[in-house]
Amino acid sequence: MGPTRAQFIQYAPAALAVASAAAGPWSALAAGAAGAGAWAINASTPALRSLIACGITATGCGIAAHQVLASGMNPLFALGLAVPAGAAALAHHRNITGEFPTLPAATTATTGQTSQAQLITAWWKEFISGPTQTEGRKLIQEGAGLAHLALEVGDDHVSFTGIITLPQGQQVRVKAADIASVYNVPVSQVEMGDPKHYAPNALPVTVHLTVPASAPEITAGAPTTPEEEWDAFVGVPEGAMPGTTLTLTRYDGPLDWEGIATRERKAIGTVNLQDLAGNLDLSMIQITLAPGDKPSQMGVRVMKEHALMHGTMLSSVVDELAMDARGYVRLGTYVDARPALVPLAQPGSGARHLYLVGGSRSGKSGILEQILLSAHRSGIATILASPQAGTIAGAHLAAYCGDGLNEAMGALRLAYAMMLDRESRYRSPAFPFTDPLVLVVIDEAHMLLSTSSPYHAEAKAIVEQMTRRSLKRGIGVVLATQTPLAEDLGNSTIIRSQLLIGGGAVFLRCAKGQGSLVGVNAVEGAEGIDLSKIPASWPGLFATVADREMTGLDTEAVMAPEDGTFGLGYLLTPGSQAVQFRSLHLDVSPVSLAGGEPPVGLEDCDAWRERDAITQTPMVDVRGKNLVGNLEDLLFWAEHGRPAPQQQQRTGPAGQQPGPAGPGVFAGPAAGAGDGQELIKPRILELLREESIPLTAETIARKLGTSAKNIKPRLSELKKRDEVTNENGLWKAA
Known part of the structure; x- marks a missing residue:
């Protein structure tokens, strides 16, 4: 079985360096052959550069050594020229060693963890065991730490194992579904030991993580840039705040940030909050606005966990x-x-x-x-x-x-x-x-x-x-x-x-x-x-x-x-x-x-003293019209009862009969009487003499059961006779 590609690239320059003292100029030919072979097996660019440098160095040393021996000089000088050739070979070996990392060890210590192991531990503490960095976070089981963390990384998979550990006397209550929700994996990818076979406070767990080969570390998702999202959906003409730009003042993640929206030289005005939430793909309670001192600015806050969830007592x-x-x-x-x-x-x-x-x-x-x-x-x-x-x-x-x-x-x-x-x-x-x-x-x-x-x-x-x-x-x-x-x-x-x-x-x-x-x-x-x-x-x-x-x-x-x-x-x-x-x-x-103190009382007045009768007295007639307009009428009807519109209870002056709206309110002339001017004027005079305060024309008309257009001409005629006076629209008897 011949040498591997890695072994060839590592040890070929060393062989050239050893042979340089004897090969002489022929080492150049050997270095060229080694470079061609390295290129043929698709060596990386850094490896080729290092190999060429090593070959040139070895060739130069070999030529110099050959000339030293040929000239009859001391052979020790020729041997000394092999030292730089060996140094070049060693440098080449170090340059290419980092290209072939070994798989991480099956176990890692707590100190010196890889970035991925640190991230796994951080997530475990944040959501499962604590201490958490988020105030008020509800942990799954406080104190349930992950001990003996072991990380396994392969070409197509990443998984970790550990032991959920609690102090003596406590029992592990962490479920597979809890761990799956924290690491965003299916429950089927979480394996936990059978509690029957282990101590109550120590339970092994294995979590299989599915990640792309190019990104083996766990990611919390691809966060979007709030400024870019704002420009694309909110600041556009059809957005909730057209013409505005966002400047971030705090950023703790894509769902937890604050900023200021600014519209150049124009007031932002009122904002449709439902449209803004739709633009940012959020629920309405996740976003809030805070108007600033300038009409061209508006504070914006996006919340992952609502700031008011825990309330104020x-x-x-x-x-x-x-x-x-x-x-x-x-x-x-x-x-x-x-x-x-x-x-x-x-x-x-x-x-x-x-x-x-x-x-x-x-x-x-x-x-x-x-x-x-x-x-x-x-x-x-x-x-x-x-x-x-x-x-x-x-x-x-x-x-x-x-x-x-x-x-x-x-x-x-x-x-x-x-x-x-x-x-x-x-x-x-x-x-x-x-x-x-x-x-x-x-x-x-x-x-x-x-x-x-x-x-x-x-x-x-x-x-x-x-x-x-x-x-x-x-x-x-x-x-x-x-x-x-x-x-x-x-x-x-x-x-x-x-x-x-x-x-x-x-x-x-x-x-x-x-x-x-x-x-x-x-x-x-x-x-x-x-x-x-x-x-x-x-x-x-x-x-x-x-x-x-x-x-x-x-x-x-x-x-x-x-x-x-x-x-x-x-x-x-x-x-x-x-x-x-x-x-x-x-x-x-x-x-x-309240401190046991009695309720704050109302003032002692006519309305409060007659409250029992007033609360039982309708303020309008059966048609819902003619709301009682003054305290005198109200107290009269509270004492005598509110009549129906058809009822007539007492006879008014000049043979007239009162109407339904209150004391001194007359429905019209008695049966058989005409509706001439002289029948209305005496009623106006008598009403103004009975009243202790000036009245408007509308009040006089209401009390006499007629319209204001019938009263105003009569008041003008009485004023010409100097029988009534008018001050700022208020009429009274002369």
């Missing part, structure tokens, strides 16, 4: 629930860890509204409980209308609670009466009031406002008036519904617009097909958000029964924040972009955090 920030000097309270935490603040009041101007949307198990009730607690700790009185009885744990913190459909309607009537009472006592909206700020909290408002509700017309009329008129009287409205659909607000555009202008909005998860904020349900600053796209559980978090302790029913167990996405949504304040946030996690009863 309410008990640890209870001192932040009280209102600050600007009227803000903490409602939760933004995705960038900043406190999420909402205003409950505006010092020097009045109260603020809040619009809350969220379906079942979205965290809506938790936010309402938190608002009740914040109002209590801030000295704000609350009136709670809860059509669905028994759903708000902090109901005892309200000064008045309407629990149930009928009682909730009564709470709305009381809130409207309190506003009318304050309007009668405070002619000027100058602050501060001596009365406390009031929040009217309406939970499940669709049960009162939708067209299917028996109180639809009355509730819609009251809420429309309150959202328009109550802020300057120190009364804010917190309205909560299950969807952002117009039907939930009684098809009233006034209510939604006034709520958004007067404070802000919180949007949580909704049912599928009911959470889109586009079309007729569009909200400025929340373009493209679909609340039904917020998942009920965190992506990648699979809570299986096998991972839980099934030792019995534990009635004291508290749900962990990462068990669901409750409280996760978007917070919108006037004039800004909706920002992703999560409400504080309520792990204790709000009543216990």
